[in-house]
Every structure is written in structure tokens, then in C-alpha cells.
Amino acid sequence: MATITELQDIATQVRRDIIRMTNSVSSGHPGGSLGCADVMTALYFEIMDLNVENYKREGNGEDMFFLSNGHISPVLYSVLARRGYFPVQELATFRRLGTRLQGHPSVHDNLPGVRQASGSLGQGLSVGIGAALAKKYNSCDKLVFTLHGDGELQEGQIWEAVMFAGANHVDNLISIIDVNGLQIDGSTDQVCSLGNLRAKFEAFDWSIVEMQGNDMQDTVRGLNQAKQQAKQGKPVVVLMQTQMGYGVDFMQNKNKWHGTPPNDEQAATALAQLKETLGDY
């Protein structure tokens, strides 16, 4: 059990990693990564039951996580490294030729912790359902977690999967939606409004949790609540309010930072706002 303060310290270091990784290669997606630093830290350091030392892609006997919005790979890589899946020094190879840390997650170089490629949006929920069904076949009582952007919900495959999981009572699945209200072309309301997400998921017979994803205390509460609501006959969705770019004042709540890396000056400003808690890679 980590304390909230310990988790906050880890998340701050993760945010530093995200800024440094995207700045060093002048590419990557810092906005959503920063917004999801808290939930990813909570998942990997508090919520999920993991077998880090003996990692296997099959994930039998442990909780599994699938990042559906693969562009926020910086936060995934940082959290995996900080959790011990691979050396933190490897974060310096992000997006460079020959790296295991591809721009969007890949499995072909067997990076521990990445079980499935993602990047083309809308697919991770289906993959998570498959993994959850495998757990049921294998009589494994662990859970499957997935993370999605809210803009990603515009993909039709998501709703095929939402319908399937509700209809088939895939109740060992917890899907987290990063509701930051922003996407590349503007706000989700401007681009193609998602409407009432709670009502939509309820209509598909999902169990609902709402939480503030940039408040560590509420994030831990919400994820624990999701675990309690799991295995009750319905899949669980966590509608998580966050701000894109959270933790860096000039990036916060601005869709420009979806896929724009900070330049050297911006990175210095950002890092001045983020304490080095665990030591930079």
C-alpha cells in the first residue's frame, strides 16, 4: 500500500519523464500523457495485482492493462519503467531508431508490459474483452483494465465492443475513459459531441464509476470502487475527468498539446513546475 503522497510523488516524476522524453526527440504526445499520469500511477503502484518480476504476455494469474489510445505511450513507458518492467534509462531511447519504445506501443521487440500494439484507435476495448474472456476460460479471478481517450469513443468499434461486453456480462473488465473533452481538431463537443456518456454506458448495461482523474485521492477511491463493482454481472466503466496537460500550467486544458512536444525553453519551464522526486532517467 502506497500513501497518497507517495503516489503523487511518483506521478510528478512520471510527468517529468513525459516532458523530457517528448522534448528530447521533438515528437510524441505530451497532453494526454500528462493528464493520465495520476491514473496510470495509481493503477500500476496501488490498484492492479501484478507479477512484474515474472512478466508474461499471457498475463495468467495477474491483472492486465491495455492502453487503447496508444499515442499516450510516454506515460505508459514511464510508469512501466518506474514500476520495474525495464530499466528507466531505456526511456532515453523513446522514438529513436532501434528502440523498443516505439512511437506507439508495439510488441515485436518484446518490451515487458506491452501486450498488444495500439495506435489505430478504437481497438483496445475489444482486445480487453478477449483477455477478460480468456481469464474466465482459465478460471483466473484477476481483472482486465483498459484506458481510452474520450475522442476515441467516436470510433464505431468501441460501441460494438460496449454492446458485446454489456450483453455478455463481461464483468471482469474495467474500462477507464479519459474525459478531458479535447481532441486534435478542437473540443469533443465541437468535433462530434459525445453527449451524455453516463447515460450511453448505462443504456448498454454497464456499471458506472465517476472520478476526478487529476486528484490522486479521488482516483484511488474511484478505482477501488470500480474493483468493488466488478464481478457483479456487468462490465465497469470509469468516467474519469482530467485536464489535458495537467501539471504544467501553460499546457493545461489546451488541445494544442495533444501531439505537440515542448521545445527546450518550454520544457525548462515545465520541469521547473515538476519536482524531481525519484531521480531523472
Place this chain on the structure above:
Amino acid sequence: MKEYPQLGSKDTRSGFGIGLLEAGKRNENVVALCADLIGSVRMDLFQEAFPERMIECGIAEANMIGIAAGLALSGKVAFASSFAAFSTGRVYDQIRQAVAYSNTNVKIAGSHAGITLGEDGATHQILEDIGMMKMLPNMVVLNPCDHNQTIAATIAAAEYNGPVYIRYGRPKVPVFIPEDMPFEIGKAIVLSEGTDVTLVATGHLVWEALQAAKILEEQGISAEVIDIHTIKPLDNEAILKSVAKTNCIVGCEEHQFNGGLNESIAQLLVRNNPKPMEFIGIDDSFGESGTPDALMEKYGLKANNIVEAAKRVIARK
């Protein structure tokens, strides 16, 4: 030439059904997914034997491919099937990312492939699936030629660890491959040896090529007939060996020239041993409604078309 008596008349999709059932008996990790076509794609045999391992996805092919990938990366052998038009083209991006790039142990099964689907018409008669699937790195592409070979190919696909596309058809067609003929992924079968021309065929066209070879023999022309059940990885050695002997080749398939077996063979020959080649297949057009036989005739996929192509290619030597 070697004779292959007709042993009966059966659909290749039923061969898939029997093969899947057998694979399910051999390995409890085999699971099947379908998108509201369990009977049509002949997953019904598997469903009856292993109802708990049959996942009905409803009419949602994209989700089906993703679920199959999730099951496969968790240790299952996942067969996902629909009509070939919908289990390949409709879900190409899902197959690309979740199956091929992620190298998951998913078997994409495409039923009702090709123009011999017949009356349903062009929306369902996919003639581009082999091209789409063979272009994907990591993907094995199987196109067995009759009922018995489809049984063997399905079992082989289940035993192979990695992504596979297996294509099969709807109509009843001649059964001629002996039940005990060995099947090895990537290993072409020389059905009959000859010296004047090589006839390389895949799927339903293998029977037509055999009939063509018979007609050619009556006319004093010796044709070698090769059954290519695996389009990728292609058995380069078998084809080059045959062409070194005959010095000309006819490729026969129920698919577009673009992206098909013919294209793979042409590429192989151009890079290694350029020789005259003729194509039997679909030349950049969609299909249409009609009986399978009438369509085969209209689109030039019958034995007599292969005979003519063989004579043309011999004349070009």
C-alpha cells in the same frame, strides 16, 4: 499423367467445419468466434461439440477481430470467421494492428470467398482478400483446393503458432485430394508431372487445372500441375524447379490479378528466371450474380480457358 478420380462433391467450407472440430478436439485452447454466420461458415459442428468455446459476436466484425486478438495473446488459439468479404476487407485495419503487427495467434477464416459464391453478387464475392492478407507481414495465407485439403489446412493452421488467413468457398465442388495426402504449410504439391508447361493453381482452380492437363495430354502436350495451397509463404523452390524444366507457366486463381497468386509468381520469376507466363483469374473487375458455373465460364476460369492459355504460353517460349 497422374489421375485424380473424383471422390465426391462437397463444399470446402464443410471441410473447414470438420477441421475446426478436429482442432478443437486436439487442443482445448482452440476457441471460435463468429459474426452471426455460424451455420454458413460451418462453425456449427464446433459449436455443438464445444458450446462454451464458441463466441457469438453478433454482426460486429471489427470487435470480433479485437476479441480474437485478446484471447490469442492470453494463450488461446482463436479462429474468427465470417464471409471472406467481411472477415478481411471490412476489418483490414483491425487485422493489421491487432493480429499481424501484434503477431497474435489468430486464424482469420474467410468463407464464401471468390466469384463462386454465385448469386449473392459482387458485394459478397471478394476477389481481393488474398492480396490484402499476403501484404501483411507475419501473415500466412492458405487457400486449399477441395474439401479434404481444407480439413488438413484447418488443422495445420491451428497447430501453427501465428497469424493465418484461410480462405474457403461455398459451392459443392469435386473432392479429389486423398484423405491421407500430407499437408505442410508452405509446401506446394506437385499433383502431376509434365514437361511442356507448368500449370500452377490455387483453390477451386486446382481441379480445373487438372482437367486442363488431361485435355492437353490428349493433344500431345505434357503439363505439370502444381497445387499451391499456401500463397504465403510461397513455395518458391517448387515453382522455380518446375519452370526450369517447362520454361513457361500459367497461374490459375479465383482472385484479381492484382495482389493474387499470379502476381506472386510473376514477381518470383522476374527476380529469378523470367519466362513466358499467362494469367487465369479476374482482370480488374467486380463479379456479379449468377450460378457459380456460369460465372466461372463468363470470367474465363474453366479448364478450357486454361488449355488455351497453356497453348498461348507455349507458343511464346
